[in-house]
Amino acid sequence: MIPLSLPHINGNEWKYVKDCLDTGWVSSAGAYVSRFEQDLAKFSGAKYGVAAVNGTCGLHLTLHMLGINQEDHIIVPNITFIASANAAVYTNATPIFIDVDVDTWQMDLDLLEEFLVNQTKQIDGRCFLSSTNKCIKAIMPVHVLGNMCDMERLMEIANTHNIYVVEDASESLGSYWKGQHSGTFGIMGVFSFNGNKIITTGGGGVIVTNDEQHAKRAKHLSTQSKVNPETYYHDEIGFNYRLVNVLAAIGVAQMEQLPGFISKKKEIDAFYRKELNGVGDIKFQKVVDEVDPNCWLFTFYTSKQAEVLAKLKENKIIARPFWTPMNQLPMFTEELYIHKTDNSKDIHANCLSIPSSVNITQADLEAVVACIKSCY
C-alpha cells in the first residue's frame, strides 16, 4: 500500500513526550505549549502564537473574537475543507461562498471584487450585503494545498470594503507570498496540525497574529476565560480549546524537522510535475511567481479522474478526489454562491490528490507515476 500523506515521526518526538510523562506535565499547562507557540510565531514571522486543540477550534475562536454573530456574513471559498465554513456557522454567521480561480484553485479575486462592488453597501464604515442587510464581517481565504491567492490584492479589496481577513492557513505552513508567510496578512491566521498536514501533533492548531490584544484574548478564551485559578473566577463565556502539553511536545519536535519536510515536499512536487508533464490531458495547479508554496499534497487535473482513481486503487495506491464544493453540501445549498462558470464543480470532478508523504520512497513515487501513465 502507498498511503496519501503519512506523518513522519523521526526526530525528538519520543524524547519530548517522555519528558512530559516523566514530569507529569501532560495537560494544558506546560512548557512545550508555549515553546510550540513561540516556534510557530518565529517561523511565520508573526508576533504571537496561541495554541488550540485543532485548526477548526482555532478558526472558530478567531471569528468569535471578532464579535461575529447571527447578524453577519463570512466569505469563504467554495473549494475548501469544510472546517472553514463550519467555523463560520459555529458563530451563527451565514457563509457566502465564492468560486475559485480555474488555474490556481484559490478564491477568485475578480469575482470577489465584482461581488463586493455590485452587491454590498457601506454603512457607518461597515460592509453590508444589500439583499440581506447583514454585515460582511470577514473574508477567510484558504491557502488550498499550500498555494496562495494574490494576498496583496486580497488585503486591498478587504481594506477598501472594511472587512476583516482571517486566513485559514491550515495547509500552508511553509508557504509565502513575496517572502511573507501565509497566515500573517490578515488580522489573524490559523495553522492545523492534523495527522495529514505538513507537520502534525496528532491534532492541534495555532492562531498567529501581530495584535497583542487578540493574542491575549485568544489564550484567555481558550482556557475557559479563567481570571483567577484559585477562586475560579471567569469573566466571560470561554472555551476548553487549549492544546495539551503532550501534543505540543510532539509539535516542538516536528517543528525542528519542518525545513527538511518542506524540501522533501518540493522534491516530490518537482518529480511529479516532470514525470506527468504532457501525459494525456493532465494539468497542474498553477502557482504564480510571487508564491513560494510548501507543496503539501500533490494534486493534478485530468478528465480521466475516475479511471485513474480506479487504477490506482487496484494497485493499492491511495488517491483522493478534491473536496466536494461547499455549495453542493446539504447544509449549504441555500447559501449564496458567487460564480460564473462553476469552476469548483469542474475541479472537484476532475482533480486527484496522490501520495506525497515526506518519507515516500523513490520506488513508490515511480510506481505511482507508472500506474497513472498506464491510463493514457
Ligand SMILES: *Cc1c(COP(=O)(O)O)cnc(C)c1O
Ligand atoms: C485541516 C484543515 C483545517 C483544520 O482541520 P483540523 O483537523 O480541525 O485541524 C481547516 N481548513 C482546512 C482547509 C484544512 O485543510
